[in-house]
Amino acid sequence: MTLARRRALAAAPLRVAVAVTAALLALLPVGYIAVSTVLLGPRGVVDLVWRPRVGELLVNTTVLLVATASACVVLGTATAWVTERTDLPGAPVWGALFAAPLAVPAFVNSYAWVSVLPGVDGFVGALVVTTMSYFPLVHLPVAAVLRGMDRDHEDVARALGLSPRAAAVRVVLPALRPAIAGGALLVGLHLLAEYGALALLRYPTVTVAIYDLFESTFAGPAAAMLAGVLVVLCLVLLTADMALVGRARQARVGAGAARRRARTPLGGARLPALLAVGLLVVAALGVPLASLARWLLEGRSTTVDAAALAVATVTSIGLGLLAAAVTTALTFPVAWLAVRRPGLLSRVLERTAHLGNALPGIVVALALVIVAIRLVPGLYQTTPLLITAYAILFMPLALVNLRAALVRVPPELEEVAHGLGSPPVAVLARVTAPLLARGAGAAAALVFLAVSTELTATLLLAPTGTSTLATAFWGQATALSYGAAAPYAAMMILISVPAAFLLTRQVHAGVRA
């Protein structure tokens, strides 16, 4: 560490302190696994991990991970290209529709497909459901980069003799690589953490198996060891992402007037393209909505408890807003250090903060249960503990967005503000924050979306008597009361719509800015 850098870190003690706190929280579940491992000893670990059943689970998980991530990269990139770069009629509307599946939780999507096509289960079912749920995670960042890109690069490539297709492959695609890799990483992390959707489809992954073990043995060592296997998978993903993105610097060299350019005419491909995006929207949105509508209509015969629905709605919204604010505030220093003070410490903090999303909610929840019972009994089954679990789980969502936004803010602007006499806090408030508002808004909205549909950690940590829309839905769905479950799912989607809408608006505001 150079002297200058050490001084720069010393100049931001609050940011470093918050970032370290965030990383320590993220380490809690891993610490729980580590302690379990030590208590078990090497012999016990090998006995629990080196079994054919674990091998089967690993193969299941890896195959689904690779298939889903590939499908999401193809669909997410293709849809981003079509909506941002071609003259597809109604492109902004399609763009909004491709972000919308984020508002349908994977376990609701899963319930919808199962009730439409009862034969859909196993690998194919899991692939279809997870891809339809997760491809927006690639679509959104790729669309944002396509929109903000310096199109002079493409002009230069064309002038150098490249066809539009070759220019796309050799210039645009490399510029998209960090966004695609980041999106694929999110898809992978979501998939590793998914429980509800895969449990309904009867496709056993490592995470599903952990939940079943906890059901039977509470916080037993076998589950802790399987969680350890999952942590290793997460680390493999993070390493692969690092290798893919590498040292690619995507900040613009220079800052000329970015011209608005003509969209590529689709010509004869227009009708097939419309058909394809239409089909995709039917599969990703039409199926869950139609299925929900059907159960809502059939559920009229059964009594719907309006009061319980209202209480669950208010609880979900309140928890979502609180968690979004806490998580974004906690994550910002981590992103800031990673982008502005790159170094060993920043890298370690950033990688650590990413851990949360790869751990199944139940592992985070159980780690918190045990820590609370052993160290701070008063915290057990309280809202702060639940919010802590959400923060640990969804820090990566906020981090990816904040980091991407920070990379695009030239550090010179902050230096100019410092030069004008503003102390660090004022620079943060007057320069960095306004420039980052869009990225931070996206980060908070994603956390809200995730929290309002979080299932497993909430099942375990919610204060007694508190039920959210997700836990109420799950209770009815697993009891096969599909009709009674539907209003909760519908409400869950309804409260997600404003945040999802905000997300697409922010992406689209990029054109006008």
Place this chain on the structure above:
Amino acid sequence: MTGVVVEGVTKAFGVTPVLHGVALEAPPGTLTAVLGRSGCGKTTLLRIVAGFERPDAGTVTLHGRTVASPGRDLPPEQRGIGYLTQEGSLFPHLTVAANVLFGLPRRERRRGGGRVAALLETVDLAPELADRHPHELSGGQQQRVALARALAPEPAVVLLDEPFSSLDAGLRADTQRAVAKALAAAGATALLVTHDRAEALALADQVAVMRDGVIAQVDAPSAIYRDPVDPGVGVLVGDAVLLDGRCDDDGTVSCALGVLAVRGARHGAAPAVRVLVRPEQLVVGRDCPGVPARVRTREFRGPDATVELALGEGDGAVVVAARLPGDSEVLPGDDVSVSVRGAVTVYRV
């Protein structure tokens, strides 16, 4: 064989007309500067020649090959052009070497080592830069690499879109010199779009002044400076003193600076004309013939100085600016006499 020929090109963006029948001819192997204020349509013209925009009417011919005309629009990659943007637009994910070799066929890219060094040398860059990434270069270096990249496929036509405007003054002069040298060595026909008149006059073989979507005048730099077609063009290509005057039929003009010789053919008698004098034509001294004047301000710039002179007294005084050698000992408040060296240009009102 002709170089770049543009004929009757018009272009509107939506309802906003940008170009109204532009005609321009750039002889092969020369550098033509298109000079104009921002918003005059010069960049649009360049992008039409490059093929990034399509003209609404008119034709573009590059070395005898029609690339744009009604019913024909060759894509940019088939036009054999080099294109240099304001900021160079180096690909941030590639090294300098990979950037320079970008436009070459795959086979040539693979054994490109010596080629890179040679190309970097044409733009006065050290071969050691080849492994760097764009963000590790200065603005001037980036611009030179961008030129090396544009010249690598040996284009017959090179199009430059204000390539020096984002560089600071010291870097700019060096970069301009290197670019002009490399362009001349490559023998390409170059079209340079700029709003900097000094740059246009210094680098170009011919200057085309563009105004409100049409070319107002095309001529050699010295000719367009000396003999602009109207006062507007005169002001665009250099500082000018503009005065009211009266032409006599002996080929002279009377104005606040006295009776002056008129350049070119006799205009005949005219009661009201505009007279264009360049500031460096004014000769200021204490004991010499000329019109009496009083020095109002003096702006010293080292090699030269600009002084503001009041001709006549009180409110009716005409104020003109003169450029004098830096060592002239003329101070504000001095009474001097002013005469004009050489002939002046007049315009009928």
